[in-house]
Amino acid sequence: MAETPWITPAAAIAESFPDGLKELGPRVQVNLRGDVTDSTFVNAVKTATGLDLPDAPNKVAAGKECKALWLSPDEWLLVGEGEAASLVQSLEEALSGQYVAINDVSANRTIFEISGPYCHQVLMKSSEVDFHPRAFAPGNCVQTLIAKSQAIVEQVGREMFHIYVRNSFSRYAGAWLAEALVEYSETS
Amino acid sequence: MLNIDCPWCGKRHETEFHYGGEAHIARPEDPAKLEDTEWAEFLFMRTNTKGYFAERWLHSHGCRRWFNVIRNTVTHDIVGSYKMGEKPPKLPKRTGDAK
Numbered sequence: 279m280a281e282t283p284w285i286t287p288a289a290a291i292a293e294s295f296p297d298g299l300k301e302l303g304p305r306v307q308v309n310l311r312g313d314v315t316d317s318t319f320v321n322a323v324k325t326a327t328g329l330d331l332p333d334a335p336n337k338v339a340a341g342k343e344c345k346a347l348w349l350s351p352d353e354w355l356l357v358g359e360g361e362a363a364s365l366v367q368s369l370e371e372a373l374s375g376q377y378v379a380i381n382d383v384s385a386n387r388t389i390f391e392i393s394g395p396y397c398h399q400v401l402m403k404s405s406e407v408d409f410h411p412r413a414f415a416p417g418n419c420v421q422t423l424i425a426k427s428q429a430i431v432e433q434v435g436r437e438m439f440h441i442y443v444r445n446s447f448s449r450y451a452g453a454w455l456a457e458a459l460v461e462y463s464e465t466s
Numbered sequence: 467m468l469n470i471d472c473p474w475c476g477k478r479h480e481t482e483f484h485y486g487g488e489a490h491i492a493r494p495e496d497p498a499k500l501e502d503t504e505w506a507e508f509l510f511m512r513t514n515t516k517g518y519f520a521e522r523w524l525h526s527h528g529c530r531r532w533f534n535v536i537r538n539t540v541t542h543d544i545v546g547s548y549k550m551g552e553k554p555p556k557l558p559k560r561t562g563d564a565k
């Protein structure tokens with residue numbers, strides 16, 4: 279298949295993002311659904327990806343090639359680098375015959391990385407979820423609204439978050455995050 | 467604004483949810499056998515409760531699960547949430563009573 283360049287609506291403004299905000303390049307994103315109480319399913323996913331799927335809400339499990347974000351009691355977003363097709367294929371092989379859903383959703387969302395001393399304030403401005411360190415830590419993720427658009431927020435470091443936004447909202451969400459970050463950087 | 471307790475995700479802001487109306491309305495076993503008035507009864511008629519009310523909510527911007535909430539329609543006091551198929555929490559004695 280011919281290479282299609284990765285261009286999201288946010289790319290138009292990403293060059294003017296302040297320090298501490300950037301749009302990441304394309305990542306492999308595969309949506310996986312299945313029954314986490316079924317050990318056949320859990321073991322097959324482990325064989326295919328090395329991942330122990332998190333069954334606790336809003337947790338991230340890290341593996342070698344990819345990580346798994348809890349989305350709902352039977353749904354995870356697998357995120358990694360490389361080829362989505364090969365991850366989908368290895369999952370399909372390991373899970374063949376089981377009652378599951380495996381979908382490549384790599385082009386669904388783009389990812390903003392926000393980092394530095396003001397990232398918590400930017401999130402607090404953008405959402406009702408408590409992102410204070412006493413309530414939220416690296417390895418946690420949530421699906422919520424960021425400035426009214428649906429997003430997945432994952433904390434990847436003490437002062438670093440990844441915000442997954444639907445491509446069609448990415449220019450709006452990117453502009454919002456940039457504006458918020460500038461606001462706090464300049465007033466502090 | 468309400469803070470609603472999703473049985474999976476925990477307390478979240480009302481804007482993440484969609485309202486689904488009265489809970490525990492069983493679909494008729496054999497809809498084809500119903501008279502029009504009985505079908506209309508099932509589809510449209512709801513209790514207009516003043517006080518504690520069992521209602522469905524969808525965590526549409528979160529885990530996308532339906533669940534039930536007991537909420538006071540007068541005071542907005544929320545007694546608790548429970549998953550589909552679970553037993554509702556005990557109701558406070560009188561309308562408007564504190565928990």
Ligand SMILES: [Zn+2]
Pocket residue numbers: 472473474475476525528529530531
């Ligand atoms: Zn939820």
